[in-house]
Amino acid sequence: MNLEERTNQLFVELMTNPQITSKELCQKFELTRGQLNYALQKINSSLEEEKLTPIKRTKNGHFIISSEVFSYVKGGEPAKNDLSSGYVFSSDERVDLIQLRLLSKDEYLSLNHFIDELEVSRNTVLRDLKEVDQRIEPYSLKLVYSRKDGYYIQGDEWDKRKLLSDLLITVGQNYHGIDLISKYANIEPNAIETMKKRVELVEQDLDVQFTDEWLKILPLLLILLIRRAQKGRLISYSFKINEAELSDTKEYLAADRVIWDVERLTENERVYLTMVLLTANLSRANILSATEISNMKAALEAVIEKFSKIVGIQLKNKEVLLNRLLVHMRPAYYRIKYHLNLQTKYFQENTDKDLSSLFYLVKKASGPLTDFFKEPLPDAELFMISLFIGSHMVGTSDIVSEDNRIKAIIVCPNGVSIATMLEHSLRKLLPEVNFVAVISAREFYKNTYDADYVFSPVPLKTDKQVFVVNSFLTAEEKKQLRQKFLRTTYAGQTNKVTPENILEVIEKHTTIKDEGALYEDVLALFNPKESVILSTKKNGLTDMLTEKNIMMIENITDWHRVLDMLAAPLKETHIITPNYVEAVKQEMAVLPDYVVLRNKIALPHTVAEAGALGVGITLAVVKKGIVTKSGQRIHTIIFLASNNKEEHIDLILEIMDLAGSTAVDQLEEATDKPKMLEIIRKFSDTRWRH
Known part of the structure; x- marks a missing residue:
């Protein structure tokens, strides 16, 4: 198939994500409806040349792709194309290539050079050069022109190299990216x-x-x-x-x-x-043999223990988590020690509220690493550590027995840190799947793995069912992936019946009046409203707080008296034993700073073994406040007891979000319990909608 690069990208997207709609495809590739129609015509012309069934589109924007096309593609890898075959670059691609050309220049570069090399008009290049100047500004660099030197990038060499590294990563991710770099960097x-x-x-x-x-x-x-x-x-x-x-x-x-x-x-x-x-970025490595590594290991162990204390749970298989963190920290050690920059893209683009809250908890626990490095760790490095801890917590979940789960592996070319982030998302999204390994593409092709399915950010040549996913899944992509997974596995059954297969069989035996409508109806059969495994709803703040277990405390400021008041409703409902509150008092003679979330909400709690018989919370607004060990005055106190790790963590993450919202200020200003409950309900509704 001889497809131009842009059309080829659309074709690969359809092969790897056939459930994508026309609207989503236009948004992803910044296309008009007419441009998409034109690209689809070109794709179908190429398919017909190969004697393959053209791709059809329904009235609702879904695509119908024959199984023979999937078989022909064999993993969706792009065909080798000649870069000089008339491919037109997008604006973003031109801007990246201009920067690359400037950073690798060994000659005078004028406006005409860019016009000839990119085959666009003078005005287009001038617009692109303005965009270049804006793109490099965050690197403290500036685009300059002089008659003597032509166009060049002005600034510190360190910053230029940082830009160069980022550019190669960006361009390299494009189809034929390495060929583009080779050509434009000479x-x-x-x-x-x-x-x-x-x-x-x-x-x-x-x-x-x-x-x-x-x-x-x-x-x-x-x-x-x-x-x-x-x-x-x-x-x-x-x-x-x-x-x-x-x-x-x-x-x-x-x-x-x-x-x-x-x-x-x-x-x-x-x-x-x-x-x-x-x-x-490394996918695996032997640990450093220097004395420093044993000190770093001790610091990581202390961080894990402090994190466990803050969240009030004992992590299972801590040695496994520690070893994974040590592999990650090998290159991180040099980045932090010598102030080299980690890629911050994933940290900056994260939209997962749970990950953001988890990051904050890890940051509170990071003191031992700060002592080891003798300086605070950059947020991007702490975010990566939080991914490992979050993935480990999800991975050691007891929701579904491993023996009863479908086996899958994750193939990730982007390194152990990004693989961990993807693993974290997939474990939460698909608890019915036992992810048995996280490996590189090279390892995947070298070895044989006992798994039913493969999840990967890149297409793979394999007989196994591959789900191609982004390393950083948006909320919409998570929804689409879950629906696609349920349709493919049909609630855990590994048959290969798909809506497309059914349509092909029907077409052999009858005439279809409205193929699009039929496809939509068949598609609905493969889209269960909910998964049996996910049907158990976890309780949140609105489920657990009533007028009986929230209180407004006007004049009391004694910390232990407040704890007794908060514990009383939980003792009455047999969620805790008297020993539980006594254990909290003994552990917290004064209100410790480590249980204060975002400097707004204190969350006293301890391990379930101290006497937690169920899951419950109580909330109090103490008008005069409780003074912490460091002298901070806290007004909102939530007492937590839990014998269920999953609900425990979910509650802490929701309370963390509450502490970071304006709702906590409204709670402290409320004058009665019904108003407090209304504020919590509005906060919770907004949180789960987003």
């Missing part, structure tokens, strides 16, 4: 292959495995960094590294595999390239 294919072999030798020396995506980008990045250094474009930043701390490490020596024949390279540049290797 890198010979032979040079790329040579550098790739050197990087693979580094993998062997260090016993590490770079992620699939990073292995594609790293050779190109190293070539361009070395090129800049040889042309005198040097970083002024001093690493201030104790030579005994780094230069005698196997990582430092392994850098010789990459730069042994490079001339005119300063010691500082050598250290920089070593740092690039050390901080590359």
Whole structure:
């Protein structure tokens, strides 16, 4: 099939996500309805050339794709195309390529260069150059033009290299991205292959495995960094590294595999390239053998214990969590210690309220790591740690026995951190699935895994059913994935009957008057209203708070008297034993700061073994406030007891959201219980809608 690049992207999207609607497809690729129609015509023309059934579209915007097309595609990998075959770049692609061209330039670049290379008008290039200037501003860089030097990027070399690294990652994710980089950065294919072999030798020396995506980008990045250094474009930043701390490490020596024949390279540049290797995203690695690693392990253990204390649960299989965190912290150690920047895209784009709340709890528990590094950890690094902890909590859930669950694996080319984030989302979304492994694409093709299904951000060639998903799932994508999964498995049955199969059979035996309407009706049969496994509703604040267990306390300021008042309704309903409140009092002689969420709500609680017989909460607004150990005055107190880890965590996350909302201020200003309940109900309704 000879499809142009943009049309090919649409075709691959339809192959990997056939349930997507026309509207969603237009939004994702920024297309008008007419442009989508034109692309669909081109796709169908190519299919007909291959004697395949064209793709049809229903009145409601769904696509009907024949199973023979899926069989033909075999995983949906894009065909090799010639980049010079008339493909028209989007605005974003042109802006990225202009930046890449400027950062890899070895000649004078004028307006005409960009016009000729991108094959667009003068006005289009001028608009793109304005966009370039805006895009590079956050990097503290500026686009400049002079008659002597043409167009160039002005700013600190460190910032230029940060931009270059981000650009390669962005462009590399496009179809034929590596070919685009090679062409517009003027890198010979032979040079790329040579550098790739050197990087693979580094993998062997260090016993590490770079992620699939990073292995594609790293050779190109190293070539361009070395090129800049040889042309005198040097970083002024001093690493201030104790030579005994780094230069005698196997990582430092392994850098010789990459730069042994490079001339005119300063010691500082050598250290920089070593740092690039050390901080590359890894999918697995042997742990550092230096004394520092045992200290970091102790700090991580302390963080896990502190987190457990804050949330009031004992995490299962803590050794497994600790080992996963240690693999992640190997490159993170160098990033943090030498102030190198982690990609913040996923942290900044996170829209999952539970992850945001979990991040806050991990940040409260991160003191031991702060002491180890002698400085607070960047939020992006803490966010990654919270992903591991959150994924571990979901992964050790007892909701469904592993023996009764469908087996699946997650294949992720983006590294262990991003894989953990995807695993966290999928475990929550599909509790009926036992995710038995998280692996790279290379590992997937090398080994055989006992699994029914595969989840991956990229198409794979395999006989197994593959669900292609984004690493960071939006709420709508989660909904679509769950519906697609239920239709495919039909409530756990692994037959291969699909709406498309049924339509093909019907077409053989009868004439269909309205194919679109029939498809919609058949589709509805494969879309259960709810899953049996998810039918058990977890109680939230509105379910558990009534006028009997909320209170307004006017004059009492004694911490233990307030605890007694809050515990009374739970003792009366046999949710706790008297021992539970006594255990809380003994553990919290004064109100500790570690149970104060977002400086607004105190959440006294302890482990279930102290005497929690069920799940319950009570809420009090103390008008005069309770003073914490550090001297902070807190007015809203929620007493929590739970013998159910799942409901316990969900309640804490909801209370965390409440603490970060304006509803808590409204609660403290309320004058009666009905008003307090109304405020909580409105907060909860808004939270679950979003």
